[in-house]
Amino acid sequence: MNQNLYFEDIKEGMEIPTIKKNPTTQQLVKYAGASGDFYQIHYDMDYAKNNGLPGVILHGALKNAFLGQVITDWIGNSGKLKMLEVQYKGMDLPGTPVYAKGIVTDIIDENNINCDLWLETDKGDKTTVGKAIIQLPKK
Amino acid sequence: MSESNTIPKSLQEAIGTESKKLSNDIEKGAIRRFAEAIEDNNPLYVDENYAKSLGYRNVIAPPTFLRSVQTDPLPDHIKSPYSAVVDGGSVWEYFSPVCAGDIITTITTFENVFDRDGRLGNMIFLIKTTRYTNQLSELVATQTTTSITYEPKKEN
Secondary structure (H helix, E strand, C coil): CCCCHHHHHCCCCCCCEEEEEEEEHHHHHHHHHCCCCCCHCCHHHHHHHHHCCCCCCCCHHHHHHHHHHHHHHHHCCCEEEEEEEEECCCCCCCCCCCCEEEEEEEEECCCCCEEEEEEEECCCEEEEEEEEEECCCCC | CCCCCCCHHHHHHHCCCCCEEEECCCCCHHHHHHHHHHCCCCCCHHHHHHHHHHHCCEECCCCCCCCHCCCCCCCCCCCCCEEEEEEEEEEEEEECCCCCCEEEEEEEEEEEEEEEEEECCCEEEEEEEEEEEEECEEEEEEEEEEEEEEEECCCC
């Protein structure tokens, strides 16, 4: 597990460690079951194609979970996630890795640290963007 | 610009409407399955002893786990006249951890409706907030979601 992160460890402009996710069709089925979101565009290829999609696509809320994990992996057990915002800019398909990334944008105080987050493909497309506000302990 | 008339008056007047409350038992196995589904191997989500050693009542839920918790739907008349909908994203606010064994009560409020012209033609935005409260009457989280609705263009 990661070490605890402290307020003194961060500065504006610093990058949050990237996490790589490798979504598969199996993961989409598991997420459908775990979340209760059974919209067929996430697991039924014919249904997805009949709705004008290139194939089954990732649940938006699964991508939201990836943005949550990039923060919680980074802040460890001492930090707190206070706000997590997500907006979907493009579709992601299973079989295509995505990288959850972030940057510290604005430090107001130890209770209000603003970050930008996003999911990026190998081609550099940002398919999902978001923001987080975190709180960190002082040493 | 002139005032929009694409939003039905009944929808405009429904702002502030609340759903019924719904109680959910937060099961340890449901948290584990959710963590496995998002492929997040944080021990806080599966290892009860570890979570307790850090002062939690039990394993805690990942930030977006509450998405899997049931909410009572808003009344049927609170819907867009347009047939197509895309997820416009959401904002979570977190106040207290959610632990296995908790009882989480949800209530959803229809917050706002507005329209905008864009790539998809006229779009109606529906804003809803779900409030999640635990058995200690603590507000643990809120999620505000945006649904973007539009009328698909007919092909010639």
